[in-house]
Amino acid sequence: MLTIVKEQLSSLSATPLYLQLADMIRNQIRDGGIRTGEALPSERELSDAVGISRVTVRRAIETLLREGLLSRRHGSGTYIAPRIEQPAALLAGFSADMRNRGLMPGSHWLDRSAGLPTPDEAMTLALSIDQPVLRFARVRMADGEPLAIERAVVPAQFLGSVDDVQDSLYAALDLREARPVRGLQRLQASLATAAEARLLSVPVGAAILRIERRGFLANGMPVEFTRSAYRGDRYDFITEVRELRQEPGRQP
Amino acid sequence: MLTIVKEQLSSLSATPLYLQLADMIRNQIRDGGIRTGEALPSERELSDAVGISRVTVRRAIETLLREGLLSRRHGSGTYIAPRIEQPAALLAGFSADMRNRGLMPGSHWLDRSAGLPTPDEAMTLALSIDQPVLRFARVRMADGEPLAIERAVVPAQFLGSVDDVQDSLYAALDLREARPVRGLQRLQASLATAAEARLLSVPVGAAILRIERRGFLANGMPVEFTRSAYRGDRYDFITEVRELRQEPGRQP
DNA sequence: CAGTGGTCTAGACCACATA
DNA sequence: ATGTGGTCTAGACCACTGA
Structure with missing residues (x-):
């Protein structure tokens, strides 16, 4: 269960609200407060609980999506630790x-x-x-x-x-x-x-x-x-390649 | 100079407005309509010209930022990123x-x-x-x-x-x-x-x-x-990686 | 100073998942 | 049918840049 404390967020802080919220959620995931596969509270619930707008909650979630910590399913919910399916080589640390x-x-x-x-x-x-x-x-x-x-x-x-x-x-x-x-x-x-x-x-x-x-x-x-x-025995590198797109109208 | 045609955007289309706008800008960059280093019109100008809200314009720009096509400077403007080297790893025999x-x-x-x-x-x-x-x-x-x-x-x-x-x-x-x-x-x-x-x-x-x-x-x-x-002594493999693209629901 | 991007809001409607 | 995420708006204020 995610425990969000409204008082931990301050609009007076130098760091924007959506980053504060993202940090809060990230820490709770790391500390095991939420188990993988579990659903996050809905965006509207979070928005109410923390007292910030839904748009801002979404920005926080998008940050974590990009880090690969969350996965979203339209109509269903937002979940911890997405699929094991390996995306192609992306720019990740x-x-x-x-x-x-x-x-x-x-x-x-x-x-x-x-x-x-x-x-x-x-x-x-x-x-x-x-x-x-x-x-x-x-x-x-x-x-x-x-x-x-x-x-x-x-x-x-x-x-x-x-x-x-x-x-x-x-x-x-x-x-x-x-x-x-x-x-x-x-x-x-x-x-x-x-x-x-x-x-x-x-x-x-x-x-x-x-x-x-x-x-x-x-x-x-x-x-x-x-x-x-x-x-070499423990790591492989996966990458996706695409055909180079030809410029149109380049006839000799 | 960027030429945005309001009529090319349709809110009736299946693809969201911000992606339509992103496509439009991306194409103009690729076709050389805008030179590298040149500034984009400001977000408010774009918003007026195309008749969509500034928030949506920003989403389009953020998409292109993530692709490395644009760069933004707070208080200054949004610029076309310098030409990048051709992707090294392409699908070639x-x-x-x-x-x-x-x-x-x-x-x-x-x-x-x-x-x-x-x-x-x-x-x-x-x-x-x-x-x-x-x-x-x-x-x-x-x-x-x-x-x-x-x-x-x-x-x-x-x-x-x-x-x-x-x-x-x-x-x-x-x-x-x-x-x-x-x-x-x-x-x-x-x-x-x-x-x-x-x-x-x-x-x-x-x-x-x-x-x-x-x-x-x-x-x-x-x-x-x-x-x-x-x-291993004669061959190296070069690949380009990008940050994960935003992943909205796009139908095949 | 004026103009730019950066953040945030409250509310709306749509598309999809699930029961 | 209900609840979820997905998109979009109009307006507001702040922080920064540059002349």
């Missing part, structure tokens, strides 16, 4: 990716620091070499087992400090309105190095899927450069 | 993929035969186990060097005989109007088996990128089930 697969994401930190970009990173992120970046390196877990090593680099201008990132990099970027809307990924098969093998609990030379991602804002500015190493 | 990379495709046949599907293949291709399939297995070369082993299975109904396929499977399917328009791919890192190592001229245990592809016609019928093993 590790946490959301794991939840989509029905696994519990976790992580432990290897590095969280500020610094200057390498020439490589400066090039990729369109920075000059004296513009600071933040680095986040973690071992990423799924259901308690190590699944990947993830090293993200973000220009410092998009985040206040490294402490802004607690659980999810994308959540932190979201709060600052710097969440990428588009990404380019490069995938390659490789073998585990000694250091990787130790962190991932696999033998040296085990199959590793390397994924390199560049994330961009709508205006084309790069915000994220992440290099990851996934265990 | 091996030959076209290699030519896109500036390499000369080649192949030598391992198997080309008719037969009955395995239970696995029957499931994937939506066949009963007595409907015949054609199999095509090849070593695929790039600039004369072995790059991948490719095993394709196609329901016999889509091709006359195995001899229809000379160079390119997709070319043969094209002739019969059975070329897939959409594909689902699954990528996984793995290690070379002894047989694969021999065919690809790599050591046993070398990094292998396994790609499994299912290709579909526009009507959703599966036409192709291909399993490939690419050399």
Whole structure:
């Protein structure tokens, strides 16, 4: 059962009402206050209970839909933790990716620091070499087992400090309105190095899927450069491809 | 300059107004009616011009923001996002993929035969186990060097005989109007088996990128089930990801 | 300052699911 | 038939940008 406390929402706060409500619901899902498959109260009920308009309640729900935490069925209701059916590759961070697969994401930190970009990173992120970046390196877990090593680099201008990132990099970027809307990924098969093998609990030379991602804002500015190493025996990457649409009237 | 024609929008249509407007703007961007960097008319202007409410105009714009076509700046305006690189992963066969990379495709046949599907293949291709399939297995070369082993299975109904396929499977399917328009791919890192190592001229245990592809016609019928093993040291896979599109009820 | 996007409301009607 | 989500409106106020 969802327990919504009207008094926790304040229209005086700097963060908009729909984000406050989204946070409230997200926390209750994470804390197990609502079980998966269970229905949320209807939009009108929520609207009454919290004393905000239905449109605003819908915005909160839409935020959570985009994170994959909720699913809506027209005429039926809004439910926790949608289908297990794997959507094609979408732009999701590790946490959301794991939840989509029905696994519990976790992580432990290897590095969280500020610094200057390498020439490589400066090039990729369109920075000059004296513009600071933040680095986040973690071992990423799924259901308690190590699944990947993830090293993200973000220009410092998009985040206040490294402490802004607690659980999810994308959540932190979201709060600052710097969440990428588009990404380019490069995938390659490789073998585990000694250091990787130790962190991932696999033998040296085990199959590793390397994924390199560049994330961009709508205006084309790069915000994220992440290099990851996934265990080949535990992870597969699903993507949808479409035929390139031809421009009409292009006859020789 | 954006030209919005009020009469093109109909509230009687099955598709909602905000999607109609989004389509209209998207088409004008694609057709070059608006240049990148240029500002859209303000939300209030659009609202007046088209005769729909500002809230609805905003929904249309939000759709395009999520697609990465527009970018918004608070207090300033809404702008066409800079031209994005062409989607890297498109639905292309091996030959076209290699030519896109500036390499000369080649192949030598391992198997080309008719037969009955395995239970696995029957499931994937939506066949009963007595409907015949054609199999095509090849070593695929790039600039004369072995790059991948490719095993394709196609329901016999889509091709006359195995001899229809000379160079390119997709070319043969094209002739019969059975070329897939959409594909689902699954990528996984793995290690070379002894047989694969021999065919690809790599050591046993070398990094292998396994790609499994299912290709579909526009009507959703599966036409192709291909399993490939690419050399990890020579091949990388590039894909573009976007944020999940808003998912309203749209009938097929 | 005027103009822009950002948030929010109260109410309406429609389309769909479920019993 | 009832209740759900889906769409839409007209108007309001705020926060930000830029001349």
